[in-house]
Amino acid sequence: MLNVIIVDDEEFARSSLYFLLQNNCENVHICGIAKSVDEATELLSNFDIDLIFLDIAMPGKNGFELIAEAKKNNSQVVFTTAFDQYALKAIKANALDYLLKPIDIDELKETVDKASAIIGENDLETDKKERLKNLSSTLNDGAEIRKLSLPNGQGYTLIELNEIIRIEADSNYSVFHLDNREKITVSRVLKEYEEILPEDQFVRIHKSSIVNLNYLKEYNSRNGLEVVLKNGEKIAVSRRRASIFVEKVKSYTRFTNDK
Template sequence: MKAIMVEDEIASRETLRNYLTKYCPSVELVAEAPSVAEGLKAIALHQPDLVFLDVEMPYGNAFDLLEQVQDITFETIFVTAYSHYAVQALNFSASYYLLKPIDIEELIQAVSKVEEAQSQKQDQLRTKILIDNLKTMNHQLKKVVLPVMDGFEVVQVKDIIRCQANGNFTDFYLADGSKRMICRTLKFYDEILSQLGFCRVHKSHLINLEYILSYKKGKGGTVLLQGNHEVEVSPSRKKEFLNHFIS
């Protein structure tokens, strides 16, 4: 794969360049850029298959760069020092990212996933979903990428009634009556959906507050959701849940 790197830190560029040379022989690094402006020029000139993109840079960030690309035809691996906002956005769209300092095994894994997705032309869609989500003000209109056995599905937040833990999987119950079993834990989705109108009411249950019809008192109580979903509220999470309805 023909790749470019957009990274403002010289030491970070050198580290990633060396790692790619030694551990990712399928990647040919054809250009490096220290800023958004130079990155845009390199993308236009080289038409890469893959872009390693630092999230935070002077005079703009990764999302600013992507918004200025007319037609995204490349895969993207984001590189970032920990930023809750950035990581949440990337997780939501199931984008690939590496946390600094870069771990070699994670780099190899990310490149392998991109190679696999490239053959199915999936990653461009992931990146477009990421940009759409960043532009969307209404949380319920955001989209989430759900990895399934043969690829992934894209659903809007507003179409998710609830999520239920199923071992290392999570069962998604959708407004059309369908169900999806997703190979990620409920904790993962709790972290990205809790800021978007969802509430963890039980260790096994995450619900969309927009679908609540009624609440019945009890030690923890129970919530009735549209679609005839009845969900138990654990006593330890009762106060947090009720706080959503206190004006």
């Protein structure tokens, strides 16, 4: 029997994974469900946890920050994430596994079977510690992301990064403006996406705006520094972020010209 915890800030994600495990994995005992890294840390201190189903993008501390506790407690980690399989090749080499949201039942069963086999072999304790150590290092280095899974209340909308023109802050929400003219509003703050998205392509130019440099047409200082996007939108660049923005554009231009 595997002692398991689920760590995810989204209620839909927590409940759906809970029921999938309960109904399809007889060898799993769910010791607790956490909405944050701090809650998960408390569970790890109270239970001998074999397996953590861990979301990455969460408010406050993200899933990466639980890796050290997982290593300390000798727990295996399975990411339940919005990132696609290409982005996670490096992570998959070191983590036990990952599951792309929305979670597929057959993939979940396969992951639990894999966990049972590995955790059942006591002589692999050193290998487990080393894999978690490598995973922590990989995550600190960052990984290439090509897709995002945006929660919509009833499930998820999967989008390609190259579809995103810009992201706009709206109080505690983020509004994604896509190249098909669709807008998707997500109940996450802009800072979370600033931390997740590739910084060489997505730049925060204002407290309320992140732009995709793929859609940058020009920038000028006629009315204060502003950017003009390929769809004709004009967006102000804050003074505090202006120098960083200009440097990012220079680096991005050099990179694309070298391709």
